[in-house]
Amino acid sequence: MSADTIILAAATLIGLYMAANIGANDLANAMGTSVGSRALTLKQAVVISIVANLLGAILAGGHVTNTIRKGMINPELLAGSPEHLMMGMFAALLAAGIWVHLATVFGLPVSTTHSIVGAVVGFGMISVGVGAISWGKVITIAISWVISPLAGAIIAGAIYYLIRNKILRSETPEKMAMQWSPYLIGGVLVVIVLSFIFKGLKNLHLDLGLGQAIVIAVPCAGAGGLLGRLWLRHLLHRDLKREDQEAAPLQSFFAHLQVMTACYVAFAHGANDVANAVGPLAAIFSVVKTGSVEMQVEVPVWMLAVGGIAVGGGLFAFGSRVMETIGGKITEVTPVRGFCAEFGAATTILVCSRLGLPVSTTHVLVGAVVGVGFMRGMGFLDMRLLRNIGSSWVITLPFTMVLAMALYKLLTLFFL
Amino acid sequence: MRFSFFSLFYKSPFIKLKDHADKVKECAWMFKRAVECYVQKDCEEFDKLTEDVAMLESQADWLKRNLRNHLPRGLLMPVDKFMLLDCLREQDHVLDNVEKALYWLSFKPEGEIPEELIGDFLHLVDAVIPAIEKLPDMAEQAIVYFQSSTEENRDKLKSIIRDIHQAEKETDHLEHELKKQAFAVLKDPVDIFHVVRVVEIIANIADDAQNASDRMRTMIAR
Numbered sequence: 001m002s003a004d005t006i007i008l009a010a011a012t013l014i015g016l017y018m019a020a021n022i023g024a025n026d027l028a029n030a031m032g033t034s035v036g037s038r039a040l041t042l043k044q045a046v047v048i049s050i051v052a053n054l055l056g057a058i059l060a061g062g063h064v065t066n067t068i069r070k071g072m073i074n075p076e077l078l079a080g081s082p083e084h085l086m087m088g089m090f091a092a093l094l095a096a097g098i099w100v101h102l103a104t105v106f107g108l109p110v111s112t113t114h115s116i117v118g119a120v121v122g123f124g125m126i127s128v129g130v131g132a133i134s135w136g137k138v139i140t141i142a143i144s145w146v147i148s149p150l151a152g153a154i155i156a157g158a159i160y161y162l163i164r165n166k167i168l169r170s171e172t173p174e175k176m177a178m179q180w181s182p183y184l185i186g187g188v189l190v191v192i193v194l195s196f197i198f199k200g201l202k203n204l205h206l207d208l209g210l211g212q213a214i215v216i217a218v219p220c221a222g223a224g225g226l227l228g229r230l231w232l233r234h235l236l237h238r239d240l241k242r243e244d245q246e247a248a249p250l251q252s253f254f255a256h257l258q259v260m261t262a263c264y265v266a267f268a269h270g271a272n273d274v275a276n277a278v279g280p281l282a283a284i285f286s287v288v289k290t291g292s293v294e295m296q297v298e299v300p301v302w303m304l305a306v307g308g309i310a311v312g313g314g315l316f317a318f319g320s321r322v323m324e325t326i327g328g329k330i331t332e333v334t335p336v337r338g339f340c341a342e343f344g345a346a347t348t349i350l351v352c353s354r355l356g357l358p359v360s361t362t363h364v365l366v367g368a369v370v371g372v373g374f375m376r377g378m379g380f381l382d383m384r385l386l387r388n389i390g391s392s393w394v395i396t397l398p399f400t401m402v403l404a405m406a407l408y409k410l411l412t413l414f415f416l
Numbered sequence: 417m418r419f420s421f422f423s424l425f426y427k428s429p430f431i432k433l434k435d436h437a438d439k440v441k442e443c444a445w446m447f448k449r450a451v452e453c454y455v456q457k458d459c460e461e462f463d464k465l466t467e468d469v470a471m472l473e474s475q476a477d478w479l480k481r482n483l484r485n486h487l488p489r490g491l492l493m494p495v496d497k498f499m500l501l502d503c504l505r506e507q508d509h510v511l512d513n514v515e516k517a518l519y520w521l522s523f524k525p526e527g528e529i530p531e532e533l534i535g536d537f538l539h540l541v542d543a544v545i546p547a548i549e550k551l552p553d554m555a556e557q558a559i560v561y562f563q564s565s566t567e568e569n570r571d572k573l574k575s576i577i578r579d580i581h582q583a584e585k586e587t588d589h590l591e592h593e594l595k596k597q598a599f600a601v602l603k604d605p606v607d608i609f610h611v612v613r614v615v616e617i618i619a620n621i622a623d624d625a626q627n628a629s630d631r632m633r634t635m636i637a638r
Contacts, residue, residue: 036425168566250566333425334563369424373492380426384490 004288007086014090015281016310018097022112022277023314025104027053029362030269031315033369034262037338039255048259049266050312056270057278057308058301060196065279065299072117073124073132079293084127086287087411088404089280092119095404096276099396104318108392111360114141115400116276122401123408138397145393148359149367151352156344156368157375163340164375173250174236181232181253182225188257188343189221192264195350210354254335261342268349269361270308275299278307337372344368363393426491430562432483433504434555439476440510443469444548447514451541454521455534462525466518473511480508494562495635503631509624510548517617524610532601533594533611540590540618547583547625550576554632561636570636577629584626591619 031049034040040048066075078085096115103110117138124133163184170176197213232253278299286297345361345368352359366389373381450465483504487497529537554576561569598611 164565168564171567173566173568251564336564366424370492380428380494381424381492382426382488382490383492384488385424 007288008285011090011093011281011284012306014093014097015277015307018093018100018116019274019277019307019310020314020317021097021100021104022273023053023311023316024318025100025110026112026273026362027266027269027311027315028318029109029365030265031262033333033338033341033365034258036333037255037258037335039258039335039338040262045262046312046316048263049269049315050309052263052266053270053274053311053315054305054308056267056272057274057304057311058270060267060271061274061278061299061304061308065275065282066296072120072134072137073128074134075293075295077128077132082287082291082293083416084412085293086284087416088120088123088127088408089284089287091404091407091411092116092123092400093277093280095119095122095400095407098403099400103392103396106392108389109362109366110392110396111362112273112276113360114144114393114396116280117141118397118400119404120280121397122404125401126405126408141397144357144359144363145390147352147357148348148363149370151357151359152345152348152364152367153371153374155348155351155371156341157371159344159347160337160340160372160375163336167250168336177250177253178229178232178236182222182229184225184257185228185260186221186225188260188264188346189224190217191343191347191350192260193217193220195264195268195346198350198354251335254339258335258339258342261339261346264346265342265361268346270311273361274304274307274311277310278303281307340372341365341368344371428559428562429483429487429493429500430555430559432479432486433500433507434552434559436476436479436483436504436507437552437555439472439479440507441549441552443472443476443511443514444545446472447518448541448545450518451521452538455529455537457528462522466522469515469518473515476508476511480504499631499635503628503635506624506628506631507551510551510621510628513617513621513624517614517621520610520614520617529611530601530607533597536590536594536597537615540587540594540615543583543586543590544618544622547580547587547622550580550583551625551628554580554629558632558635573632573636577633580625580629584622587619587622591615 027049031040031045035042035045075085078088093116096112096119099115099119100110100112121133121138163180167173167176167180194213194217197216235253235256282297282299282303285300285303286294342365345365348364348368349359349361352364366386370381370383370386446465446469450462450469453459453462453465484501487501491497493500554573557569557573557576561573594615595612598608598615602608602611
């Protein structure tokens with residue numbers, strides 16, 4: 001077996017480790033509100049997230065990515081020593097994987113993107129020097145700690161406020177839900193279609209402007225909204241005919257909406273976050289193959305697929321146990337609340353990334369849940385935990401930075 | 417292992433309020449049986465029932481403390497925390513007064529309630545029971561309302577609160593009648609004092625239930 005094969009096998013293993021951790025932490029959080037509100041059973045959630053995540057990774061994942069994730073350092077600085085870049089990527093993947101693993105064990109939802117970025121910065125600082133880091137980009141990440149939860153809270157809170165005042169508190173919630181259903185379903189579809197156009201389908205090189213995209217999205221949403229209204233009527237009739245009035249028809253309507261947003265969140269996760277594990281892996285492969293340092297690397301489809309499967313596997317192996325305990329425990333997440341949090345998070349991510357603000361799915365989702373809570377909607381929220389979660393977000397960068405530095409030193413010591 | 421994102425969602429404290437209310441309701445039946453036993457004369461069961469009520473009271477006390485001790489400062493709630501604690505305290509007073517009424521009866525085991533008053537006396541006890549029995553329903557409906565926040569569930573909760581008010585009004589009326597009769601029928605001041613005191617305590621039970629429901633009404637106010 002040649003040295004190259006061993007390197008590639010080791011890199012793949014570490015990439016899979018990172019991917020599985022991403023699934024266990026990130027994806028479990030993203031699907032948790034749906035399981036908590038019983039819009040999805042545990043099995044359904046696992047299957048949906050694995051399928052949607054895989055589709056997202058293959059169809060919408062970045063097939064070409066910057067050699068160094070998010071362009072934190074200029075790869076040309078390492079042109080003379082491709083083996084250092086390779087070792088750096090090893091160290092970064094491992095450091096990020098260990099951090100996400102630790103966070104999962106302590107039950108803290110952290111951003112996997114921030115983990116890998118922190119690790120890359122750590123490796124950059126030790127290999128090419130502090131000056132080589134684009135600190136502006138690091139600062140935008142720090143800003144996202146504030147922006148993501150805040151924007152998520154405001155948008156999700158506003159959505160809950162609207163639904164509560166227009167539907168829940170009306171004299172005839174079922175009738176009002178009928179009236180509002182085209183707008184709700186339409187709104188969900190607009191967000192999903194716009195996200196696909198702007199982020200998801202960049203592989204098709206459509207290059208549409210905002211105006212054109214809206215021209216496409218609105219009729220889609222209109223048609224979907226009308227269909228949705230018919231479907232809701234069917235749903236309400238069915239539920240009203242049922243013997244037990246306990247199964248509130250409104251709840252099942254929102255549970256169905258929630259399934260839509262849950263699918264979208266899993267798809268978006270596949271599109272954006274699988275690359276956190278696969279991107280550095282592709283960089284290692286490129287160095288081994290070409291023996292030089294490129295600005296950008298191709299990510300082969302098989303790698304995205306394997307990454308997507310590994311993420312799903314991580315969710316299945318670890319996340320399912322976690323979600324099982326929640327599924328039985330939580331009574332406070334109703335479909336209405338879960339829908340508001342998820343839809344609010346999806347909208348926030350779309351709007352903010354369109355405005356060029358750096359946001360993280362995990363941060364936005366936590367913010368959205370709290371936002372619905374502040375509207376007196378989420379029932380009872382233990383805010384003490386927020387401090388722990390917030391500190392884990394801040395610790396992510398320094399921790400992965402230092403760990404990647406140490407690992408990089410060790411690796412170069414032994415192998416170079 | 418804990419999972420912080422989901423530990424964010426705190427279990428509704430109204431579930432514990434309901435557990436407490438269930439204990440209170442359990443006491444209501446024992447109280448009724450004890451009083452019926454008392455007026456029948458030479459009843460063996462009375463002491464046993466009083467003891468049982470005391471035991472339930474201490475269990476309910478534990479539930480009360482458990483709720484109070486687990487409402488941390490950092491909890492984001494859709495209701496005022498102190499209103500919830502007030503509601504719990506009033507609910508607990510129901511039990512205290514049930515226990516107190518039985519003690520007062522036991523102070524005069526030979527005196528008993530005069531024949532002329534027994535009918536109205538039992539009537540008063542019967543009138544208090546519905547007020548107590550509605551407390552678990554009220555807590556249950558509060559759980560449902562704070563989950564769904566629909567107008568329909570709010571109306572249901574309001575109607576339970578109205579029922580409790582209605583029961584209290586009835587006991588008020590019976591209390592007056594009984595006191596009036598006590599002065600008309602009884603001659604011995606000690607007997608009058610005893611009957612009036614017991615009647616007042618029993619009527620207070622309904623007042624406590626009403627106070628608890630008033631707190632609930634404030635919690636769902638808009």
